[in-house]
Amino acid sequence: xxxxxxxxxxxxxxxxxxxxxxxxxxxxxxxxxxxxxxxxxxxxxxxxxxxxxxxxxxxxxxxxxxxxxxxxxxxxxxxxxxxxxxxxxxxxxxxxxxxxxxxxxxxxxxxxxxxxxxxxxxxxxxxxxxxxxxxxxxxxxxxxxxxxxxxxxxxxxxxxxxxxxxxxxxxxxxxxxxxxxxxxxxxxxxxxxxxxxxxxxxxxxxxxxxxxxxxxxxxxxxxxxxxxxxxxxxxxxxxxxxxxxxxxxxxxxxxxxxxxxxxxxxxxxxxxxxxxxxxxxxxxxxxxxxxxxxxxxxxxxxxxxxxxxxxxxxxxxxxxxxxxxxxxxxxxxxxxxxxxxxxxxxxxxxxxxxxxxxxxxxxxxxxxxxxxxxxxxxxxxxxxxxxxxxxxxxxxxxxxxxxxxxxxxxxxxxxxxxxxxxxxxxxxxxxxxxxxxxxxxxxxxxxxxxxxxxxxxxxxxxxxxxxxxxxxxxxxxxxxxxxxxxxxxxxxxxxxxxxxxxxxxxxxxxxxxxxxxxxxxxxxxxxxxxxxxxxxxxxxxxxxxxxxxxxxxxxxxxxxxxxxxxxxxxxxxxxxxxxxxxxxxxxxxxxxxxxxxxxxxxxxxxxxxxxxxxxxxxxxxxxxxxxxxxxxxxxxxxxxxxxxxxxxxxxxxxxxxxxxxxxxxxxxxxxxxxxxxxxxxxxxxxxxxxxxxxxxxxxxxxxxxx
Numbered sequence: 001x002x003x004x005x006x007x008x009x010x011x012x013x014x015x016x017x018x019x020x021x022x023x024x025x026x027x028x029x030x031x032x033x034x035x036x037x038x039x040x041x042x043x044x045x046x047x048x049x050x051x052x053x054x055x056x057x058x059x060x061x062x063x064x065x066x067x068x069x070x071x072x073x074x075x076x077x078x079x080x081x082x083x084x085x086x087x088x089x090x091x092x093x094x095x096x097x098x099x100x101x102x103x104x105x106x107x108x109x110x111x112x113x114x115x116x117x118x119x120x121x122x123x124x125x126x127x128x129x130x131x132x133x134x135x136x137x138x139x140x141x142x143x144x145x146x147x148x149x150x151x152x153x154x155x156x157x158x159x160x161x162x163x164x165x166x167x168x169x170x171x172x173x174x175x176x177x178x179x180x181x182x183x184x185x186x187x188x189x190x191x192x193x194x195x196x197x198x199x200x201x202x203x204x205x206x207x208x209x210x211x212x213x214x215x216x217x218x219x220x221x222x223x224x225x226x227x228x229x230x231x232x233x234x235x236x237x238x239x240x241x242x243x244x245x246x247x248x249x250x251x252x253x254x255x256x257x258x259x260x261x262x263x264x265x266x267x268x269x270x271x272x273x274x275x276x277x278x279x280x281x282x283x284x285x286x287x288x289x290x291x292x293x294x295x296x297x298x299x300x301x302x303x304x305x306x307x308x309x310x311x312x313x314x315x316x317x318x319x320x321x322x323x324x325x326x327x328x329x330x331x332x333x334x335x336x337x338x339x340x341x342x343x344x345x346x347x348x349x350x351x352x353x354x355x356x357x358x359x360x361x362x363x364x365x366x367x368x369x370x371x372x373x374x375x376x377x378x379x380x381x382x383x384x385x386x387x388x389x390x391x392x393x394x395x396x397x398x399x400x401x402x403x404x405x406x407x408x409x410x411x412x413x414x415x416x417x418x419x420x421x422x423x424x425x426x427x428x429x430x431x432x433x434x435x436x437x438x439x440x441x442x443x444x445x446x447x448x449x450x451x452x453x454x455x456x457x458x459x460x461x462x463x464x465x466x467x468x469x470x471x472x473x474x475x476x477x478x479x480x481x482x483x484x485x486x487x488x489x490x491x492x493x494x495x496x497x498x499x500x501x502x503x504x505x506x507x508x509x510x511x512x513x514x515x516x517x518x519x520x521x522x523x524x525x526x527x528x529x530x531x532x533x534x535x536x537x538x539x540x541x542x543x544x545x546x547x548x549x550x551x552x553x554x555x556x557x558x559x560x561x562x563x564x565x566x567x568x569x570x571x572x573x574x575x576x577x578x579x580x581x582x583x584x585x586x587x588x589x590x591x592x593x594x595x596x597x598x599x600x601x602x603x604x605x606x607x608x609x610x611x612x613x614x615x616x617x618x619x620x621x622x623x624x625x626x627x628x629x630x631x632x633x634x635x636x637x638x639x640x641x642x643x644x645x646x647x648x649x650x651x652x653x654x655x656x657x658x659x660x661x662x663x664x665x666x667x668x669x670x671x672x673x674x675x676x677x678x679x680x681x682x683x684x685x686x687x688x689x690x691x692x693x694x695x696x697x698x699x700x701x702x703x704x705x706x
Contacts, residue, residue, distance in 0.1 A: 006046045012038035015053055016071055034068075040075035048078060055090055061427035062097050069109050077112055085119040091430055092125070098432045099129070100151075100168065118171050125171040126179035129434055134180075135187055139164070142188075143235075143352060144195040145375050149187075157291035159190040160301040161199060161379070172288055185243045185289035188236065192228040195235075197349075199302065200381050201268050204295045210279060217293055218286075219278040223271040225290045226250075227261040234264065247287040253277070254284055264350075267381075306379060309372050310387050316369045317343055317388065324358060343388045347377055354383065421608045423569065426646035436605035438572040443563070445590030454546045458694065465551040465698050485511030521705055522558045522580060522619035524610050527595065528628040529563040529575065534597040536690045537629050537667065543694040544627070545577075545592050549584050551698050557705070558619065561588075564606035565598035567635045572605040573598070580617055600634040603644070607651035607662075615658045623704060624655055626664045627697070631674055649678045665700055667693060 007015065016034045041049050052074045060067035070093065078086050089112070097105040108115070118125070128135075128151060135149055145161075152158065152165040159165065166186055170179045193199065203220060210216035233240035250258045257274055260266075321341045346355040354373040356365045365373065376383055419438045422431040455462065479485075481492045489512045496506040525548070527541055545561060552559055560582075563575035577595065578588045607624070614622050632644030639647075652662045664675055664684040675684040687696050 004046050006042065006044065007049050009035070009038040009042040012041050012049065016041075016056065034071060037072050037075060044075065044078070051083065052078065055086070058090065058428045058430075059093065061425065062094055063102065063105075066093070066097065066102070066105060066109075069106070073109060073112055077116065080113070080116040081119050085116065088119065089115055094428055094430055095127070095433055096168075099434060104168075121174070124174055124176050124179060125169050126176050126183070127169045128166055128183070129168075131180055131183060135166075135183060138184060139187060139191065142191050142195070144191070145378055147191065147194065157186040157190055157289070158294045158297075159193055159291075160294065160297040161194050162301050162305065164190045181242050182246060182288050184239065185246055186291065188232055188239050188243065189225065189228060189289045190291060192232055193224070194378060196228060196231045196268075197378070197381055198224050198228070198268050198293075199295075199298050200379070201272055203272075203293065204299070206272050206275065207295075215283070216275065216279050217295075218283055219281075220271060220275055221290060221293050222254075222284050222286075223257065223261065223274055223278050224268065224293075225287060226254075226258045227266055227268070227271055230258075230262040230266070243289065246289060248285075253281050302379060306376070309376055313369070313372045313376070313387055316366075316372060320363070320366065320369060321358065324363065345373065345383045345388065347383060349377065349381055352377060419609060421572075421605045423604055424647045424650035426643060436569045436572050436602075438566075438574065438605045438609050440609075441573050441575055443575045443577055443591040443594050445587050446594035447590065448593055450542065450593040451546055451589045454543045454694075455550070458543070458547055461695065462547060462550050465547065466554045468702060469551045469555040469698075480512050481507070481509035482511045482513050483508045485513030487512045519555070519557060519705070520620035521623070522614065522617040522621070523623040523625060523701075523705075524560045524562060524580070524614050526606060526610055526624060526626045527561060527563045527577075528601060528626070528630075529565040529595060529598050530601040530629075530633070531565075531597045531599060532601070532633075533629050537693075538595070538597050540667075540690050540693040541627055542592055542595055544697040545595075546589070547694050548698050548701065549578075549588075549592075552701075553584055558617065560613070561592070562606075562610055562613075563595050564603070565600065566602045566605070567599040569602070569605075569636070571599070572602055572609075574606050574609055580613070601628065601630065601632055602634040602639060603628075603632045604647040604651040607648065607655060611651070611655040611658055611660055614655075614660050621705070622660045624660050624662045625701070625704075626662070626666075627693075628664065628666050628668070630666070630668045631670075645674055645678060652678060663700075663704060665693075665697060
């Protein structure tokens with residue numbers, strides 16, 4: 001029976017210190033004294049004390065000093081929020097530390113009362129990471145420059161005209177739906193600042209004329225919100241209706257200002273004209289989505305972009321003029337005199353449409369030219385003449401523009417598309433969100449005779465595998481009690497006759513028919529390319545893949561092959577050898593031959609990535625088959641052992657929840673010690689000798705799918 005008597009303060013001091021794992025705390029002035037915390041915890045029940053001690057240990061797995069700071073506040077936090085609120089606060093601390101570092105986490109600890117008040121009011125916190133994908137989609141559907149979403153360094157949103165910075169989390173409302181609506185409103189308002197020209201005027205000079213520039217800047221932001229609300233209402237009426245639920249009706253003088261800024265032709269200059277009047281008024285309460293104007297950041301980003309786009313546009317126009325000249329018939333080209341090349345544009349600021357003319361003849365600009373012209377139009381409201389003419393006599397020349405054709409530049413080495421995945425920390429019993437950076441990196445095909453040598457070496461086995469797989473290609477099944485068919489179902493006929501004698505209605509299902517069961521299987525083979533596979537293991541893996549592919553081509557199942565490796569959480573890598581819908585051809589065979597040992601075996605991120613790949617494939621049966629030589633491992637010491645096993649196990653559980661069946665084939669003789677915990681007692685196979693791997697993989701696959 002568990003003891004119920006609470007610990008005394010004297011008993012708690014060593015228990016707290018032990019969990020903080022730092023005997024030096026008592027020797028550091030003002031840092032190590034936990035006697036006050038112990039005295040507060042002594043007033044709690046034994047169950048509450050043990051709960052807090054357990055939570056202190058969980059924070060310790062994140063950061064030692066954080067554990068100490070958490071311990072100092074834990075008793076009071078439990079009294080203020082209860083177990084449910086305290087648990088949410090703990091998870092928030094861990095997430096903030098993982099994603100934003102130590103200083104924002106300290107700020108969260110210091111603002112414990114604020115968090116507790118939000119919990120008391122039932123406000124729901126929504127993190128940007130949870131909805132970022134949806135917001136990216138919303139932003140992609142809006143007109144104008146391609147903008148990115150970034151994480152703001154505070155609670156107020158803002159933009160530098162390249163990136164929209166949104167708060168890391170929002171808890172202004174009680175429901176997730178309302179907080180998501182606020183995120184969309186923030187996104188729309190700061191997009192509108194770029195789209196409708198808030199920064200085309202010199203705002204810094206305008207506010208500097210006032211005795212209190214910050215008050216003037218706030219008034220200007222409020223005026224621009226009124227103007228942009230009207231712009232959004234014309235452009236996006238549905239979103240505007242949602243935004244109106246987030247602010248109050250305008251009263252008095254502010255209502256008159258809103259009316260003055262509501263016209264379709266009103267520009268940011270009108271806000272500056274009304275600034276003196278707004279400056280004298282009592283400031284409006286800041287609307288949730290309004291954010292702040294960071295004019296210094298805007299000025300820096302805008303100046304760099306305009307200088308770059310001016311050079312880029314000149315180069316693009318040189319290329320466009322050259323291309324148009326090459327396309328003209330020889331009879332139309334002048335000889336002995338320089339070609340006149342004068343570009344001009346006509347713009348429509350409302351629609352962002354730019355019409356381009358060369359020597360007064362209309363030209364259909366390529367997409368890249370159109371994009372640069374549109375971006376310049378957003379910044380300046382026009383395309384200045386100097387952007388359309390190179391230096392000198394007005395002729396277009398690469399040397400004069402100071403630009404090199406992109407086709408002549410040395411291409412950068414491909415870095416792969418970056419994906420972020422969580423990782424399970426069993427010590428915290430919580431995910432480290434967006435923790436692992438994974439990239440898909442290409443496998444360069446390797447010329448040589450490896451494939452032919454493998455085919456020759458295993459020719460009899462390949463023929464045998466093809467015959468055995470052909471038998472699986474289309475199995476036949478006899479369906480009973482059918483309304484029509486090719487034979488009589490005697491059992492159904494006897495039952496129908498008995499029903500008729502007893503006065504019941506006879507069933508129509510009196511026949512049997514043969515039905516061919518078509519296979520609907522998709523499988524991803526996840527192949528270990530860690531450094532430990534060097535030598536015989538790597539060769540056996542590649543041979544096994546060649547044999548398997550030769551057999552699967554007979555069967556017709558959809559399949560993909562990905563290698564995986566990596567070093568630390570920032571360099572998780574997968575290597576597409578054959579994608580799911582890619583044909584098995586000479587290039588794929590050359591990629592298999594090129595698979596070589598690389599770094600370590602960090603499996604969790606690779607499993608999560610390939611789960612997402614397989615989850616997008618429509619199939620009745622989906623398999624994720626791992627070929628490996630050992631347990632999860634990495635350069636990071638903490639990933640080795642139990643941490644890596646538990647993260648991999650959690651990733652496999654996630655795969656099962658997605659309707660994917662994982663299976664592992666390993667040559668690790670110690671596999672039975674950890675694989676049942678990771679994959680389950682029947683979802684793995686241990687091959688006792690490396691040389692037998694090519695012989696067994698196809699047999700195991702046949703057993704899995706028959």
